[in-house]
Amino acid sequence: MQVSITVNGEQRTDEVEPRLLLAHYLREVRGLRATNIGCDSTSCGACTVIVDGLSVKSCTVLTAQADGAQVTTLEGLTGADGELHPVQAAFRAEHGLQCGFCTPGMVMAAIGVLADNPDPTDREVREGLEGNLCRCTGYHNIVRAVLTAAQAGPAAGQVPQAQEVEA
Amino acid sequence: MIPTAFDYVRARSVDEALAALTEHGEDAKLLAGGHSLLPIMKLRLAIPTVLIDIGGIPDLSYVRVEGDEVAVGAGTRLFEIERDEVVRAEVPLLSHVAGRVGDPQVRHRATLGGTVAHSDPASDVPTGLLALGGDVVVQGPAGRRSIPVTACWTGFFETDVAADEMVVEVRVPRTGSSGWGYEKFTRRENDWAIVAAAAVEGRVALANMAGTVVRAAATEEALARGASIAEAAALADQGTSPSSDMHADADYRRHLARLLTRRALETAAAA
Incomplete structure (x- = not known):
């Protein structure tokens, strides 16, 4: 079947x-x-991307269901000039990763959390990331990174493409 | 994990979906959010040859107050139910159980109709609906009919919805400011319930204590007689048939049912 999907601003059929x-x-x-497949069973969140403004686990979505959709992956976050997205910059600044496998999904899920709640508490970040597992158990710095990213303002809950992130 | 091959049909209306169901019969499955169906297809526990995608039918997503009830479209996503101001004010238990399913990414995709039609006995939303009462509205070739929630879930992954029907709406009574409680016991926050108990207006429903979600009938009768919460909750596991698995044995589930029922009733009474 034919699908037409816009990924990181580029539409293709x-x-x-x-x-x-x-x-x-x-x-x-x-x-x-960049989008990793971890558990392949909707548990770990490593495959999280933004589809039409909502964070979703792409291992549990058919390509056919995304026909006509706007999709943003980790590759779509960095500006043309190489400038990091505020969430990426905060993960670097706070060392919000250990092995890095969960990181793309964590970053995309964190954008969803910040879109929904631009000024979350520590607990709200933890609850917002409940669908993302870090097997290194590096959660403290991940939560710290999301809290740091929130200080960058609304841009932390947005993606560079036209799509508006709702949650 | 990759599902077996299937044909994909996109339905643009309920009528188109029903026509496709009639045409393809029992080989077809309806796909909405896909967060129950796709995982079991990836495990090849379900091998439909046709998927009818109803996720894009626009008029299945709504929340409306209609008299003493709130009507919610089957295609409404769980995160929308969790946040909807009308649901939060008129049926707060429904908002809460929608918000306890999985994690944010799951709730962005999963739909009300999907969780009703899947009939998993450990599922949060059916547990809440069974305590609330109300009806599941289905549509088929002969038109619409209402199934009381007490008759909807007939067995493990089985419902009263016929093969040529689809869930189009759920109607729940407005409980407004009535106290309610929901207690879910899990090992990790985004897991299925090992046992859960929902309580509102003297009705109690339990998750994972039988092949379907069930009402705690003995507890409800005791409350109606004027028994204390502690006395009534001690009867919560009567008439249930919990299974034993790697998470909990049956006796432990019975203990949890009594304990969680007491806590849910206490929360409801404190409101």
Whole structure:
């Protein structure tokens, strides 16, 4: 079947199998490999991307369901001049990663958290990231990074493309 | 994990979806948010040959006050129910249980109709609905009919919804300022309930204490007789048939049902 999906601002039409998962489409058809597949069972959040303004786990969405949608992956966060998104900058500043495998999903989920609540408490960040697992258990610095990113203002809860992040 | 191959049909209206269901029969499954269906398809526990995507039908997503009830469209996503001002004011228990499902990413996709139709006995939303009362509205070739929530969930992953019908709406009584409680016991925050108890207006429903969500009938009868919360909650596991698994054995589940029922009733009474 044909799908037309805008990823990081670039619209493309592709012929895909109906069973192709969005995570596989992003990695293998679009060649965007920042989106990791961890548990492959909607638990770990490593594959989190933004679809039409909402954070979702792309291992549990069919590419067909995203037909016509706007998708933002980690690759779409950095500006053309190489400037990091406020959440990326905060993860770097606070060392919000250890092995880094969960990081792309954590960053995308954190944008969703900040879109929903621009000034969260420590507890609200933890609850907002309940769907993302860090097997290194590096949660303290991840939470710290999200709180630091919140200080950057509304841009921390937005993605560079036209789509508006709701939550 | 990759599901087996299937044909994909996009329905733009309820009528289109019903026509496709009639055409493809039991080989077809309806796909809304896909957060129950796709995981079991990836595990190949379900192998439908046709998926009918109803996720894009616009008029299935709404919240309306209609007389003494709140009507919620089956396509309404759980995060919308969690936040909706009308639901929060008129049926706060429904808002709460919608917000206890999975995690934010899951609630961005999962729908009310999906969690009702999936009939998982550990599911938060059916537990809340069973305590609230009300009806599940389904539509089929013969038109619409209402299934009382007490008759909706007939077995493990089984409902009273026929193969050629689809859930289009859920109607719940407005409980307004009535006290309510919901107690969910999990190992991790985004897990399924090991046991959960919902209480509102003297009605109590339990998750994961049988093949479906169930009402704690003995507790409700005791409350109606004027028993204390402690006395009534001690009967919560009567008539249930919990299973044993790696999370908890049946006796422990019975203990949890009594304990969580007491806490839910106490919370409801304190409001």
